[in-house]
Amino acid sequence: MQEFEPKIVAFVCNWCTYAGADLAGTSRIKYATNVRIVRFPCTGRIDYMLILKAFQNGADGVIVSGCHPNDCHYTSGNFHARRRWIVFNELLELLGFDKRRLFFSWVSAAEGAKWANLVNEVVTEVRKLGPFTEYEKLSKINVNSIGELCNV
Amino acid sequence: MEYKLIKLEKIQDFINALIASGKQVLAPKQKKEKVFFSLVGSFDEIAMDYIQTAFSAKSAVFPKCEELYTFEKNGKDTILHNPPAPENDTIVFGMRPCDGAAFDYLTTFFLKENPDYHFKMRYDKTIFVGLTCSSGDEFCFCTSVGISPSDTRGSDLMLTKTENGYYMEIITEKGKKLVEQFSNFFEQTEQIDKTKYTANIQKRFDSSALKEKISGAFNWERWEETSLPCFGCGTCAFSCPTCTCFDIQDEANLVGGARYRIWDTCALGIFTKHASGHNPREKQSERWRNRILHKFLYTDEQFGTLSCVGCGRCIRNCPAELSIIEQVNAIMEG
Amino acid sequence: MSELINKVSQFFSSGIIDLFIGYKKGRLGEGKPAFFTKPEQLNELIFDENCIVNLAVYLRKPELKKYSKIGVLANFGTLRALLQLAAENQIADGQYLILTVADGKVLEFANLKAIEEYVANNLPKPNPERIAFLKEIESKSREERWEFWTRELASCIRCYACRAACPLCYCEQCLVECNQPQWVGVPPTGMGNLEWHIVRAMHLAGRCIGCGECEAACPMEIPIGFLTQKLNMAIISNFGQVPGTKLEPDYALSTFKVDDKENFIR
Numbered sequence: 124m125q126e127f128e129p130k131i132v133a134f135v136c137n138w139c140t141y142a143g144a145d146l147a148g149t150s151r152i153k154y155a156t157n158v159r160i161v162r163f164p165c166t167g168r169i170d171y172m173l174i175l176k177a178f179q180n181g182a183d184g185v186i187v188s189g190c191h192p193n194d195c196h197y198t199s200g201n202f203h204a205r206r207r208w209i210v211f212n213e214l215l216e217l218l219g220f221d222k223r224r225l226f227f228s229w230v231s232a233a234e235g236a237k238w239a240n241l242v243n244e245v246v247t248e249v250r251k252l253g254p255f256t257e258y259e260k261l262s263k264i265n266v267n268s269i270g271e272l273c274n275v
Numbered sequence: 276m277e278y279k280l281i282k283l284e285k286i287q288d289f290i291n292a293l294i295a296s297g298k299q300v301l302a303p304k305q306k307k308e309k310v311f312f313s314l315v316g317s318f319d320e321i322a323m324d325y326i327q328t329a330f331s332a333k334s335a336v337f338p339k340c341e342e343l344y345t346f347e348k349n350g351k352d353t354i355l356h357n358p359p360a361p362e363n364d365t366i367v368f369g370m371r372p373c374d375g376a377a378f379d380y381l382t383t384f385f386l387k388e389n390p391d392y393h394f395k396m397r398y399d400k401t402i403f404v405g406l407t408c409s410s411g412d413e414f415c416f417c418t419s420v421g422i423s424p425s426d427t428r429g430s431d432l433m434l435t436k437t438e439n440g441y442y443m444e445i446i447t448e449k450g451k452k453l454v455e456q457f458s459n460f461f462e463q464t465e466q467i468d469k470t471k472y473t474a475n476i477q478k479r480f481d482s483s484a485l486k487e488k489i490s491g492a493f494n495w496e497r498w499e500e501t502s503l504p505c506f507g508c509g510t511c512a513f514s515c516p517t518c519t520c521f522d523i524q525d526e527a528n529l530v531g532g533a534r535y536r537i538w539d540t541c542a543l544g545i546f547t548k549h550a551s552g553h554n555p556r557e558k559q560s561e562r563w564r565n566r567i568l569h570k571f572l573y574t575d576e577q578f579g580t581l582s583c584v585g586c587g588r589c590i591r592n593c594p595a596e597l598s599i600i601e602q603v604n605a606i607m608e609g
Numbered sequence: 610m611s612e613l614i615n616k617v618s619q620f621f622s623s624g625i626i627d628l629f630i631g632y633k634k635g636r637l638g639e640g641k642p643a644f645f646t647k648p649e650q651l652n653e654l655i656f657d658e659n660c661i662v663n664l665a666v667y668l669r670k671p672e673l674k675k676y677s678k679i680g681v682l683a684n685f686g687t688l689r690a691l692l693q694l695a696a697e698n699q700i701a702d703g704q705y706l707i708l709t710v711a712d713g714k715v716l717e718f719a720n721l722k723a724i725e726e727y728v729a730n731n732l733p734k735p736n737p738e739r740i741a742f743l744k745e746i747e748s749k750s751r752e753e754r755w756e757f758w759t760r761e762l763a764s765c766i767r768c769y770a771c772r773a774a775c776p777l778c779y780c781e782q783c784l785v786e787c788n789q790p791q792w793v794g795v796p797p798t799g800m801g802n803l804e805w806h807i808v809r810a811m812h813l814a815g816r817c818i819g820c821g822e823c824e825a826a827c828p829m830e831i832p833i834g835f836l837t838q839k840l841n842m843a844i845i846s847n848f849g850q851v852p853g854t855k856l857e858p859d860y861a862l863s864t865f866k867v868d869d870k871e872n873f874i875r
Contacts, residue, residue: 171807171811172784172792172793172808175792175793175804175807176790176792179794179800179804180528181528192867192871193867199865202865202866202867202869203862203863203865205865205869205871205874206848206861206862206864206865206869207862208873208874209843209847209869209870209873210811210814210815210840210843210844210861210862211811212873213839213840213843214807214810214811214814214836214839214840217746217747217754217758217835217836217839218754218755218758218803218807218836219749219751219752219753219754219755219756219757219758220755221751221755226875227873227874227875228874228875229874229875241875244875257755258800260799261759261798261799261800261803262526262794262798262799262800263798263799264759264763264798264799264800265338265339265340265763265796265797265798265799265802266340266341266342266533266535266796266798267338267340267341267342267358267359268338268340269299269301269314269334269335269336269338269365269397270301270311270312270313270314270334270335271311271312271313271329271330271334271339271764271766271829272304272306272311272312272313272764273759273760273761273763273764306764306829306830307830308830309830311764311829329828329829330828339766339797340796340797340798413636414636499672500644500646503644503667503670503672504641504642504643504644504667506666506667506670506773506774507773508768508769508770508773508774508826509768509769509770509773510768510770510826510828513766513768513828514828522795524794524795524796526794526796526798535796537767537795537796537797538766540768543769545786557671558670558671558672559670559672560672590636592828594662594770594774594822594825594826595641595642595662596635596636596639596641598636
């Protein structure tokens with residue numbers, strides 16, 4: 124049987140992590156190819172809806188990454204983002220969402236090697252967890268089911 | 276018509292035998308304070324003492340979310356699939372007579388002119404077992420809209436609880452077949468007078484007098500004033516046994532998807548909002564007026580029947596306790 | 610009650626207000642929202658601990674625009690909602706005449722500042738039953754929690770009564786009504802339902818005043834109030850901001866501290 128290859132979506136900021144990933148490339152550092160990078164102006168722009176959208180469309184893991192604190196190109200975008208993640212994490216914790224599939228990180232423009240390591244770690248961890256069927260199954264709940272209460 | 280009797284101690288075995296035979300049994304089930312129709316795994320889960328379920332039995336044939344079709348991409352082709360038909364019969368057990376009467380309207384709406392494939396597919400496989408109301412509450416008003424609390428309309432079998440057990444009227448062929456299949460649970464009996472076992476539901480308005488009054492009510496000046504407590508949650512329509520409005524939504528990705536039919540309600544502003552941004556029913560009072568007139572006027576004009584069965588769910592579920600009874604009485608006063 | 614009725618009818622007769630939003634007796638003894646336009650109607654006016662509907666939800670109704678000044682009989686949740694709405698620039702000082710009844714006495718608030726003081730002095734402790742229930746959910750394993758919420762949220766019919774009943778959900782266009790892109794699936798599948806409730810909770814995090822109207826309005830008896838309650842508790846313990854207590858904007862998610870915790874960031 125073929126080994127499960129996780130699909131990872133990475134939401135990264137333009138100024139630090141994207142440049143860091145670029146550096147990993149120009150430095151010819153090899154890392155797992157499972158990651159699809161989506162570039163944003165700032166981590167402050169990375170809405171939790173984007174994270175959900177990625178899972179909705181079949182991502183097995185999501186990385187959110189941006190500039191280190193005090194390094195934000197827009198001064199405080201990453202601080203605002205960090206607060207939002209704290210709150211979002213609390214909600215996911217209460218809901219019992221599998222948080223092992225959601226990764227937050229700071230990767231600067233100079234940390235090509237850190238980026239490569241991060242992706243490799245994430246891919247190994249998510250590969251161990253297997254496909255995110257728990258979330259996918261939700262899309263079938265209630266479809267064609269009769270009565271009001273859940274029949275799952 | 277034939278009449279049977281199920282002894283009180285036999286009803287449990289009857290339901291469990293239905294479930295064991297592979298039929299889906301949709302019956303009232305207690306959640307917290309409310310009772311909902313739900314698929315049950317045994318008789319013990321059924322709430323037998325209830326005045327009204329929070330939601331109606333319409334979800335047995337008109338679920339809140341059903342596939343109209345699914346589609347998949349195969350190269351350049353798109354392949355369509357019909358949704359799977361239910362394999363086994365569904366028994367709706369313990370449906371109130373008002374819900375039964377609602378099926379009169381629902382079948383007119385869905386099956387009369389252009390039979391709806393999805394509704395028919397479920398309706399043909401569903402057997403409705405009604406249950407006479409032995410008590411009502413201050414929100415019940417079936418008698419005001421011409422329905423009695425022991426009405427057999429829309430039911431295939433009708434149960435009435437008596438001191439000897441459940442007295443059963445066999446109303447349709449569908450019901451008869453079920454009774455024959457499980458004949459060892461029933462005893463032969465004579466026709467009885469159900470009045471003694473039937474709740475006395477007060478008449479709260481006169482529907483024939485309303486008929487005259489409501490045809491000119493569109494421009495009534497008190498719509499706004501009487502609907503002020505409504506904040507547009509739409510619970511009235513979702514829980515209504517005769518509300519049939521639906522929305523059609525696609526869920527798709529690169530490889531395929533499905534088209535869904537889901538419940539919708541005229542209480543929401545987005546229901547009538549045009550793509551241009553214009554909304555012909557801009558205010559909640561206009562939406563509320565549409566609901567009342569639809570129930571008591573529009574369907575009367577279209578199908579010759581009221582589409583309110585007096586179940587009282589819209590009043591019980593309303594967070595602001597806006598009452599359709601008070602509303603109708605206000606219209607009568609003018 | 611007569612003191613309240615006298616006072617309100619004086620406001621009517623002296624022309625200070627032309628609409629009064631309060632409560633009247635519902636069929637089961639609870640208070641239901643009532644709108645009074647004439648002093649003669651006021652004999653129906655009641656106020657007690659069973660008057661729980663948050664009347665601030667009505668203030669955004671376009672039907673109310675034609676009234677020159679509106680009086681509101683506010684319970685504690687309504688007062689907090691009014692404060693939060695003022696902090697979000699949704700209502701202005703002096704726009705409404707606000708009354709409440711405390712210890713049998715009618716209180717008239719001169720301005721929003723007075724409400725702020727009143728709320729600060731009377732802030733209730735969280736309901737211990739609710740805290741215990743939340744603790745019970747939190748003590749479960751992750752899988753059990755997922756199972757619990759999947760089941761509960763599956764019965765959601767997406768009527769959006771929670772949104773309609775919330776005094777702070779006042780957006781003209783809600784995110785779920787946005788379809789380019791379609792963020793949250795409209796059909797009430799398990800996934801769409803979960804995502805809707807995540808959106809709702811996140812948009813109310815740090816703004817929810819905990820009146821419990823969403824849960825009371827939910828026709829399916831889903832304990833959705835716990836989602837926002839949990840987030841508010843997290844915000845209070847992490848950042849110290851309490852929604853609906855301050856007149857000045859103090860939204861936890863629009864500010865930050867350099868030393869906010871980041872133990873979850875690699």
